Amino acid sequence: MSTVPFWVEAVVAGLLVASGLFVVISAIGFLRLRDFFLRMHPPALAYTFGTWCVALAGVVYFSTVESRPALHPLLIIIMLSITVPVTTVLLARVALFRRRAAGTPDVPPPLTRSMSTDPPPTEKAT
Numbered sequence: 001m002s003t004v005p006f007w008v009e010a011v012v013a014g015l016l017v018a019s020g021l022f023v024v025i026s027a028i029g030f031l032r033l034r035d036f037f038l039r040m041h042p043p044a045l046a047y048t049f050g051t052w053c054v055a056l057a058g059v060v061y062f063s064t065v066e067s068r069p070a071l072h073p074l075l076i077i078i079m080l081s082i083t084v085p086v087t088t089v090l091l092a093r094v095a096l097f098r099r100r101a102a103g104t105p106d107v108p109p110p111l112t113r114s115m116s117t118d119p120p121p122t123e124k125a126t
Contacts, residue, residue: 008064012057019053022046036095044088051080 026046033039055073062070099107 004061004064008060012061015053015057015060019050019057022050022053026050037092040088040092044084048080048084052077 023046026042029042029046030039033042055077058073059070062073096107100110
């Protein structure tokens, strides 16, 4: 016999199914979008939402089983909330750098002047 009430099992099951739906939506978005920069967003967002659902399911389940608040799964959410945006920005910067190095015409110019490739600015005599 299970010591967990049915409503807890239903909530946990709902959260886990929602997590799976986020991953499927992410995969569909990843396959349908044509550009790398567009493809970055669905996995990053859906992965974060899916992880929130799984961690919240863990909090609900283990809090019920242990009869006390089990908040340790929230550490996963905190770590992912920090690392996923940083990783996404780094991937975008690498892709932009590679497109600039390849000479792709529709890439925006860099915000700062590179010390090794750009000639120094000329001074005007006043």
